[in-house]
Amino acid sequence: MSSLVEQPRGIELADRPADVAMNMGWTAQAHEWATTVDHKKIGIMYVVMSIVFLVIGGIEAILMRWQLFYPRSKVLDQDTFNQLFTMHGTTMVFFVGMPILIGIGNYFVPLMIGARDMAFPRLNAFGFWVTLFGGVMVYMSYITGGAPAVGWFAYAPLTSNTFSRGAATDFWALGLIVSGIGTIAGGVNFIATILGMRAPGMTLRKVPFFVWTMLWTSFQILLAIPPLTAALTMIIFDRQLGAHFFDVPNGGSAYLWQHLFWFFGHPEVYILILPVFGMVSEIIPVFSRKVLFGYEFMAAATMGIAFISLSVWAHHMFCVGMGRMPDLFFAVATFLVSIPTGIKFFNWLATMYGGRIWFASPMLFSFGFLSMFLIGGLTGIMLGAAPFDFQLSDSYFVVGHFHWVLIGGTLFGTFAGIHYWYPKVTGRMLSERLARWQFWLLYIGFILTFGPMHISGVLGMPRRIYTYDAGHGWEIWNQLSTLGALIQVPSYAILVYNLITSLWKGKPAGDDPWDAWTLEWMTTSPPPSYNFEEVPTVHSRRPLWDLKHPEDPDWQYE
Amino acid sequence: MTQPASDLPVPPPIAPERMLKPAQWGMASFLLSEVAFFCTLIATYVAFMGKDTVGPTPAQALSLPLVIATTICLLSSSVVIHFAERSLHRGEQKRFLFLLAGTAALGIVFLLGTAIEWRTLIVDHHLTIGRNLFGSTYYTLVGFHGLHVTVGIVAMLIVLVLAIGRELTEKFRNGVELVAWYWHFVDAVWIVVFLVVYVASRSSGA
Amino acid sequence: MDVIGQCALLAAVRGSPGNMSIFAPASPGAHSIVDLAILTFVVTGLIFVVVEGVLLYSVWRFRQPRVEQTGEPPQVYGSMPIEVAWTAAPTLIVFFLVLVTTRTLWDVEKTQPKSKPGDNTLFVNVIGHQWWWEYVYESYDGRILGFVTANELHMPVSDDDTMRPVYLTLKSADVCHSYWVPRLAGKVDLIPGRVNSLMLETKEPGLQLGQCAEFCGAQHANMLLRVNVDTPEEFERWLANESKAALEESAVADGRAKFLAQSCVNCHAVRGTPARGTYAPDLTHLMSRQTLASGIIENTPETLADWVRDPQPIKPGCLMPAFGLTERDQQLIVRYLLSLR
Numbered sequence A: 001m002s003s004l005v006e007q008p009r010g011i012e013l014a015d016r017p018a019d020v021a022m023n024m025g026w027t028a029q030a031h032e033w034a035t036t037v038d039h040k041k042i043g044i045m046y047v048v049m050s051i052v053f054l055v056i057g058g059i060e061a062i063l064m065r066w067q068l069f070y071p072r073s074k075v076l077d078q079d080t081f082n083q084l085f086t087m088h089g090t091t092m093v094f095f096v097g098m099p100i101l102i103g104i105g106n107y108f109v110p111l112m113i114g115a116r117d118m119a120f121p122r123l124n125a126f127g128f129w130v131t132l133f134g135g136v137m138v139y140m141s142y143i144t145g146g147a148p149a150v151g152w153f154a155y156a157p158l159t160s161n162t163f164s165r166g167a168a169t170d171f172w173a174l175g176l177i178v179s180g181i182g183t184i185a186g187g188v189n190f191i192a193t194i195l196g197m198r199a200p201g202m203t204l205r206k207v208p209f210f211v212w213t214m215l216w217t218s219f220q221i222l223l224a225i226p227p228l229t230a231a232l233t234m235i236i237f238d239r240q241l242g243a244h245f246f247d248v249p250n251g252g253s254a255y256l257w258q259h260l261f262w263f264f265g266h267p268e269v270y271i272l273i274l275p276v277f278g279m280v281s282e283i284i285p286v287f288s289r290k291v292l293f294g295y296e297f298m299a300a301a302t303m304g305i306a307f308i309s310l311s312v313w314a315h316h317m318f319c320v321g322m323g324r325m326p327d328l329f330f331a332v333a334t335f336l337v338s339i340p341t342g343i344k345f346f347n348w349l350a351t352m353y354g355g356r357i358w359f360a361s362p363m364l365f366s367f368g369f370l371s372m373f374l375i376g377g378l379t380g381i382m383l384g385a386a387p388f389d390f391q392l393s394d395s396y397f398v399v400g401h402f403h404w405v406l407i408g409g410t411l412f413g414t415f416a417g418i419h420y421w422y423p424k425v426t427g428r429m430l431s432e433r434l435a436r437w438q439f440w441l442l443y444i445g446f447i448l449t450f451g452p453m454h455i456s457g458v459l460g461m462p463r464r465i466y467t468y469d470a471g472h473g474w475e476i477w478n479q480l481s482t483l484g485a486l487i488q489v490p491s492y493a494i495l496v497y498n499l500i501t502s503l504w505k506g507k508p509a510g511d512d513p514w515d516a517w518t519l520e521w522m523t524t525s526p527p528p529s530y531n532f533e534e535v536p537t538v539h540s541r542r543p544l545w546d547l548k549h550p551e552d553p554d555w556q557y558e
Numbered sequence B: 001m002t003q004p005a006s007d008l009p010v011p012p013p014i015a016p017e018r019m020l021k022p023a024q025w026g027m028a029s030f031l032l033s034e035v036a037f038f039c040t041l042i043a044t045y046v047a048f049m050g051k052d053t054v055g056p057t058p059a060q061a062l063s064l065p066l067v068i069a070t071t072i073c074l075l076s077s078s079v080v081i082h083f084a085e086r087s088l089h090r091g092e093q094k095r096f097l098f099l100l101a102g103t104a105a106l107g108i109v110f111l112l113g114t115a116i117e118w119r120t121l122i123v124d125h126h127l128t129i130g131r132n133l134f135g136s137t138y139y140t141l142v143g144f145h146g147l148h149v150t151v152g153i154v155a156m157l158i159v160l161v162l163a164i165g166r167e168l169t170e171k172f173r174n175g176v177e178l179v180a181w182y183w184h185f186v187d188a189v190w191i192v193v194f195l196v197v198y199v200a201s202r203s204s205g206a
Numbered sequence C: 001m002d003v004i005g006q007c008a009l010l011a012a013v014r015g016s017p018g019n020m021s022i023f024a025p026a027s028p029g030a031h032s033i034v035d036l037a038i039l040t041f042v043v044t045g046l047i048f049v050v051v052e053g054v055l056l057y058s059v060w061r062f063r064q065p066r067v068e069q070t071g072e073p074p075q076v077y078g079s080m081p082i083e084v085a086w087t088a089a090p091t092l093i094v095f096f097l098v099l100v101t102t103r104t105l106w107d108v109e110k111t112q113p114k115s116k117p118g119d120n121t122l123f124v125n126v127i128g129h130q131w132w133w134e135y136v137y138e139s140y141d142g143r144i145l146g147f148v149t150a151n152e153l154h155m156p157v158s159d160d161d162t163m164r165p166v167y168l169t170l171k172s173a174d175v176c177h178s179y180w181v182p183r184l185a186g187k188v189d190l191i192p193g194r195v196n197s198l199m200l201e202t203k204e205p206g207l208q209l210g211q212c213a214e215f216c217g218a219q220h221a222n223m224l225l226r227v228n229v230d231t232p233e234e235f236e237r238w239l240a241n242e243s244k245a246a247l248e249e250s251a252v253a254d255g256r257a258k259f260l261a262q263s264c265v266n267c268h269a270v271r272g273t274p275a276r277g278t279y280a281p282d283l284t285h286l287m288s289r290q291t292l293a294s295g296i297i298e299n300t301p302e303t304l305a306d307w308v309r310d311p312q313p314i315k316p317g318c319l320m321p322a323f324g325l326t327e328r329d330q331q332l333i334v335r336y337l338l339s340l341r
């Protein structure tokens, strides 16, 4: 699709960063990346780091599935298995989910609001390196003779010296504190950028939807991560200085940790989904050729989710014996989240309805998101019904639920974003053929992996068990799960292959391959280091629509 | 961006937005995260208040006179830095330097007070972080606050060094403003810490 | 309702002793949860069908090759009435869900009564240990019991005339655990420093299985739960036997002496002997149990001998070490243990 508008050509081809890099030596390039403060390079590094960790975490998952294929199988021993799920969960949440979203945000928030960089470029680089360092630190625990084996929410007092000897738990806690500092730096940066650096005319009611969700995600980061940092510090004080926060025999409280962790943990899961809501809210309109339906309601729903999600944390603790009234309170709060989420869902459907839907890979993945996240959300509602959760909690049903939202939601949405924006980042298109293979392998493999988990959970299978007995009817479901996981492997391999080879094999993309409407498509692909030759002026939520349709611009209707 | 042809709709003029500067947003949001951090520590302190089975308790160990004195220092330093900022805006560089140094000095006095207090606690009352819950929560909360005071003092010293004998730019003034925000925040946190630790938990009898 | 609950998918394990399905409830509490579960299934199922239906329809109806038009489709920016409608509809559904949740919550969370004669109620303290269960029988039908056993809970079956509930008081000796016998009740955690409670009652005699459901360290996977639901007569007989101190058989006097001379007594208790350890399962009536080591192996002379020789291959990482006993000592000790009926 050719663009209808003459666009400013900032720089000659030879000046583009990628081409400049081609002409540099290897060390010079490495130096360039290591010292860069350009939000685009940092964004790329975040995403690359996340994909590396995704493969690591995925391999850990495959090992676990291998062990669970047969009852009483002896592929892994109990310690290895317990370490694997701890590292898998930690990796996926802290070093895949968050950094990949922060990375994409880093690249595109400034571009979408017409800014030349993030507000604090050096803080930005600091945030990335610190996040990476935190990840490396958590993995360093393997060198000390074993990774932590406490689960990703590390319930006290299992984390105390008495029950977790060795340094693994300290590495884990320190690594998360360190990477948390990086995440907070990212959150501060996003807020300063979004609130302080929008292009002239782009009022807060006119920001692209992805930017809006990144803003609220950042608020969630600022309110959720520091409590985790504080709680992790307490663990370290307990372990290293003999403090008593979680030391029950001396009056400490195991229960307090659960509250502190989930006060972080629940908003965390929305940190992992809100930016994805934003991405699909960019993609669905473009590929349906219609404006986003009900922008204001979508915006309000985002805020609603951000606020409500601060008050639902104890739905992870229904079984701790809080009593009826607290149980009821948290159940109601949990149900309430479904209302704004529903608003979003219906608005996406309304956007597609009556449009002209073009199933290029970004839309395909958005479809995957829509069709799968719904299921994960609905199983979330079942978990939210407190008495039902007495049965489901800590069973494989929960494992099914959260993979359904994390993969069906976060990953599908992120892949949609990656396929949508790859041409902008590299100047090349991803292979559509490979993208389709990736999608269908993932779609099928994913359903086959995590669907059966709901059933084994209902049949009484608890999570985090390294082995199980035959005769409970769990075998077949576990075998299907493992099979599904194997189907997923080539899908991720294809993604990696496609991302790498398209760098030189991909079709040249041009500046605006999807005929889209937000500012990032106005500049070149890849954008010059200063993003825009001339800071654009904005009159509506779809500045490029206004350019392409001067006779019927958007600002008339907003 | 473009000059619309005459028969095309003309967008309304763009009203300039009056918002904070990016750096101000940055500091404000950073302080928000600090609020979340300290709320957690304070909530933990309160959760463990009076739950100790071994002493010393806050009532036994904490004495007010010293801490009231240091509190007055810290709170008045907030006023001093406010006047420092004022004089900076009026361009009175000498006075500014003097007041800023005064702020830092008051902060240092506060830290010295804390040091003396901790010494008494450790030596006379044998209260260490590992002694009991009060020790764990007290040193963590007050310690992290002290760390923030220290950071503030270092920031002010850096500003001082940068400012001596130099033309003070707009950018510099903005920087000083942010340091002042931070300092006010640290003071505000202290008020809460003081009320919780020295008033509530001391008088809760435990 | 029930019929749907026990639907085809889950039929596979119905009736088999390994059945741990939450959709095969054997107690009133588990039953009300299933009713709630089915309601939420139906509600979310309907939402699923409608939303997914609209999605698939839109995708099929408006996909590009089908819609052949030039230029952009009409741009619709939103609609207040529609937004209000689809905010209100989920709100109503949520309201309904809150009501049914509240009802069930009040149904299943019972406060624990005081023990009194004639109440047919059993009171047991459950203490979670890494990785086994300690049961302290407090009282039954108002009678004080006061004996300790491990790993296999016995409770009386209820019938149409008399309910014979068990109130469990849940505590932990070390880390968090969770008590979960799916067919009898939802899970309740055992958290160090807290006291929780749980009520079980059932009209179905026989064995109910369950498992610790909160990750509690290396052998969390092998911290199994067994609940024997006995007829009242069987139960009384079992109580009478458990209340007694250990038998003293002269035939195993050697073994008894060996056992008492070993470090076993530091961890294990055998009532009526100097063995008073509280760190590990009470062995007073070891042979009245069908399994060893919280349900992972059958309790036979061979497995017992293997266990005493070296528990680690059987339950790797468990907190009982191997002692390197001589073959003879080990045989003597096992013979003694076999006498603890």
Ligand code: HEA
Binding pocket: A153, A269, A270, A272, A273, A315, A316, A317, A318, A334, A335, A337, A338, A339, A341, A342, A343, A345, A373, A374, A376, A377, A378, A379, A380, A381, A383, A384, A385, A389, A392, A393, A394, A398, A401, A402, A405, A406, A409, A410, C047, C051, C089, C090, C091, C093, C094
């Ligand atoms: C991306 C991450 C993500 C997201 C978005 C969600 C979304 C939701 N989650 Fe989930 N959750 C996790 C990640 C996530 N979760 C993780 C990682 C865990 C486990 C952590 C661990 O234990 O390791 C977990 C665990 C978890 C539990 C605890 C289970 C337990 O351990 O006992 C509960 C309980 O209430 C819950 C509920 C919900 C609900 C109600 C939503 C809602 O937000 C869903 C809302 C969406 C919809 C409902 C669908 C769309 C709405 C409509 C079409 C409108 C109409 C619908 C109705 C009126 C019902 N989740």
Ligand code: HEA
Binding pocket: A054, A055, A057, A058, A059, A061, A062, A064, A065, A085, A086, A088, A089, A090, A092, A093, A096, A097, A150, A151, A152, A153, A399, A403, A406, A407, A410, A411, A449, A463, A464, A465, A466, A481, A485, A488, A489, A492, A493, A496, A497
């Ligand atoms: C974003 C988050 C995320 C993602 C993507 C995944 C992905 C997967 N997860 Fe995970 N999972 C969690 C988050 C996530 N998980 C969390 C939070 C927990 C809880 C942890 C805890 O209990 O503490 C958990 C727990 C968990 C369990 C439960 C463990 C237990 O309770 O005992 C299981 C079991 O099957 C599992 C499986 C899988 C599988 C099979 C995948 C698959 O989708 C993975 C597929 C990916 C790959 C297979 C990549 C491999 C790719 C290659 C090998 C290609 C290499 C080629 C080249 C480089 C060219 N996960």
Ligand code: CUA
Binding pocket: C128, C129, C131, C176, C177, C178, C212, C213, C214, C215, C216, C217, C220, C221, C223
């Ligand atoms: Cu005990 Cu898991």
Ligand SMILES: [Cu+2]
Binding pocket: A265, A266, A269, A312, A313, A315, A316
């Ligand atoms: Cu949650």
